[in-house]
Amino acid sequence: xxxxxxxxxxxSIALTADMAAMVRGAVDSGEYASASEVxxxxxxxxxxxxxxxxxxxxxxKALIDEGERSSHTVWEGAxxxxxxxxxxxxx
Numbered sequence: 001x002x003x004x005x006x007x008x009x010x011x012s013i014a015l016t017a018d019m020a021a022m023v024r025g026a027v028d029s030g031e032y033a034s035a036s037e038v039x040x041x042x043x044x045x046x047x048x049x050x051x052x053x054x055x056x057x058x059x060x061k062a063l064i065d066e067g068e069r070s071s072h073t074v075w076e077g078a079x080x081x082x083x084x085x086x087x088x089x090x091x
Contacts, residue, residue, distance in 0.1 A: 013039070 015023065023038045032038045 023035045026032045026038045027035055032041070
């Protein structure tokens with residue numbers, strides 16, 4: 001039977017005094033059992049944020065592509081756009 005546990009690798013990191021105090025505070029409060037747990041959760045959050053950023057970028061690229069495939073209009077300038085908007089508004 002294969003071992004389903006992920007391989008654990010020990011890594012040494014350097015933190016600012018403030019960051020180290022935050023980690024110790026999280027452990028001392030009982031919120032986490034160890035500094036390693038604090039760092040693992042921070043990395044999971046970072047990974048999630050990176051994935052969300054990548055998803056949003058892909059979504060924006062898709063919208064740009066869609067816009068480029070759609071019909072194009074000729075830029076008439078801001079004054080022409082404002083005049084059309086006023087006309088539509090009945091002014």
